[in-house]
Amino acid sequence: MNVTVKPEYIEADGTTLTGRFPVSFELEGYSSGKRRNDVKVGMVEPARLQLWDLASDEGRFHGGDETAPKPLALFTAGVVTCFMTQMRTFARQCGVQVRGLNTKARFEWYAQRNGQDPYVAHPNKFVLDIEFDTDSSLEAQKHLIRTAAKGCFAEQILSVDLVHRLKHGDEWVVCELD
Amino acid sequence: MNVTVKPEYIEADGTTLTGRFPVSFELEGYSSGKRRNDVKVGMVEPARLQLWDLASDEGRFHGGDETAPKPLALFTAGVVTCFMTQMRTFARQCGVQVRGLNTKARFEWYAQRNGQDPYVAHPNKFVLDIEFDTDSSLEAQKHLIRTAAKGCFAEQILSVDLVHRLKHGDEWVVCELD
Numbered sequence: 001m002n003v004t005v006k007p008e009y010i011e012a013d014g015t016t017l018t019g020r021f022p023v024s025f026e027l028e029g030y031s032s033g034k035r036r037n038d039v040k041v042g043m044v045e046p047a048r049l050q051l052w053d054l055a056s057d058e059g060r061f062h063g064g065d066e067t068a069p070k071p072l073a074l075f076t077a078g079v080v081t082c083f084m085t086q087m088r089t090f091a092r093q094c095g096v097q098v099r100g101l102n103t104k105a106r107f108e109w110y111a112q113r114n115g116q117d118p119y120v121a122h123p124n125k126f127v128l129d130i131e132f133d134t135d136s137s138l139e140a141q142k143h144l145i146r147t148a149a150k151g152c153f154a155e156q157i158l159s160v161d162l163v164h165r166l167k168h169g170d171e172w173v174v175c176e177l178d
Numbered sequence: 179m180n181v182t183v184k185p186e187y188i189e190a191d192g193t194t195l196t197g198r199f200p201v202s203f204e205l206e207g208y209s210s211g212k213r214r215n216d217v218k219v220g221m222v223e224p225a226r227l228q229l230w231d232l233a234s235d236e237g238r239f240h241g242g243d244e245t246a247p248k249p250l251a252l253f254t255a256g257v258v259t260c261f262m263t264q265m266r267t268f269a270r271q272c273g274v275q276v277r278g279l280n281t282k283a284r285f286e287w288y289a290q291r292n293g294q295d296p297y298v299a300h301p302n303k304f305v306l307d308i309e310f311d312t313d314s315s316l317e318a319q320k321h322l323i324r325t326a327a328k329g330c331f332a333e334q335i336l337s338v339d340l341v342h343r344l345k346h347g348d349e350w351v352v353c354e355l356d
Contacts, residue, residue, distance in 0.1 A: 010212045017291065022302070024286040025254045031266060031279040034188045037259045041251045045286075049237045052247040056259035059227045069230040071260035073219045075332045076203045078253025081215045081234035084207060085249055090296045101209040108223075109201040109331045118268045119195070121331040124202075153287045153299040154253045159337035 021046050023153060035064035037071075072107070079154040079162075080105045080128060086148040087130070094144040100133030123160045131167040138168050145175045199224050201331055213242035215249075250285070257332040257340075258283045258306060264326040265308070272322035278311030301338045309345040316346050323353045 022045040029039035035058035042051040056071040058064025069077075080103055091098050105128045113119035132141055145164050149155055155162055165172040200223040207217035213236035220229040234249040236242025247255075258281055269276045283306045291297035310319055323342050327333055333340055343350040 017289070017297070020288055020290050022286065022288050023250070023299070024284065024302075025248075025250050027254050027258050027281070027283040027285075029255075029258055029262060029281045029283075031262060035263060035266065037262045039255050039259060039281075041247065041255050043237070043248055043251065044284075047237060047239055049248065050244065052251055054247065054252070054255045054259075056255070056263065058263065059221070059225060061225055066228065069219065069232065070203075070221055070227065071256050071263055072201070072203050072331055073221065073230055073256075074232070074252050075256025075260060076205050077207075077217050077219050077232045077234070078249050078251075078256050080205055080207055081217060081232075082249035082253060084209060084215045085213060085234065085236065088209060088213065093296055098209075103205070103207045103217075105203075105205040105207075106222075107203045107205075109334075110198055111195065111201055111329070111331075112198050113196050118271055118325045118329055120328045121201070121334040123335045124200070126335075147296045150298045151289070151296055153250055153289075156287075156299040157301045157304075157338045158335055160335045 017046070033065075034058075035062060036067055072109075076105060076107050079107075079152075079158070082154040083128065083148055083152045086151045087144060090147045090151060091144055094147050095140045096132065096134055096136040096144045098132050098134050098136075102131045104129040125163070126158075126160050127163045127165065129165045129167070129172065138166070138173065141166055141168075142173075142175050146177050149177050195224070211243075212236075213240060214245055250287075254283060254285050257285075257330075257336070260332040261306065261326055261330045264329045265322060268325045268329060269322055272325050273318045274310065274312055274314040274322045276310050276312050276314075280309045282307040303341070304336075304338050305341045305343065307343045307345065307350065316344070316351065319344055319346075320351075320353050324355050327355050 233246035
């Protein structure tokens, strides 16, 4: 992780937005050599924020130069950080006082190639492990995870079941979302 | 876009992987102040590649410091660059000779908040515009888009319909995937 950033947790305010509001992003991109892609991307609604330069590349075994993260590294980071952000957005409202938040995730797909046909991508298993530094009850933490899942824009458009596991003492507890 | 990278398109080889193969990513992250998250993420299967430091932050109107892209900027970039990569992976196999590839995307959600309850995220509209620099036929390009969609690990786990539009002359042609 970025060594220039201290792992300091600062309690976040909840959202003040009400009713129905749009959340939109725009991207422009181009292929920039071998397997690299360069994109410019940012929020346009409800507020226009700065655009960010991001890039993807492939490893050498896929014909790239590994000058940037693979697309699925960006994707995985997008899903997990969206979820982390929403856990913080809704923590206070769910009665969970958080002093720290750590996550681990493993996203697994497989590809199936029949003969020399182009391969087809399939989902396999998607697990997100969550560890709060908190004195709040397990029930309150589970409530927060359910709330964050419903408020997570990324998870809400995934067709796969993301398994959420919560560290409780020395155990990992699976949180059912329903 | 990154001004240090020239928009040079280099034709990519197709994949040499065959049969069934795993594609897995691992991530570790922590909340690092106000609304920022820092993560380390990378591929672990079929090959262990280097880990990348990525971060997310929120705009000031969401209580962040905008020190990094928003999570959904990472997510949008992940989906689109995965698709762009697969268009290049399968171009030759689909009989499309590409000299350049540009994309534009707009991903729209909305949030619905009833009273003071936590808001719930909903999908709205997801559009990906694709422009090849190519002399290949429209049919061959459509075939490539269908093939890339099936091989795109990110799109394959989205529950929403991603609308793919292809620039053909001065028009935008919607590509049906079925």
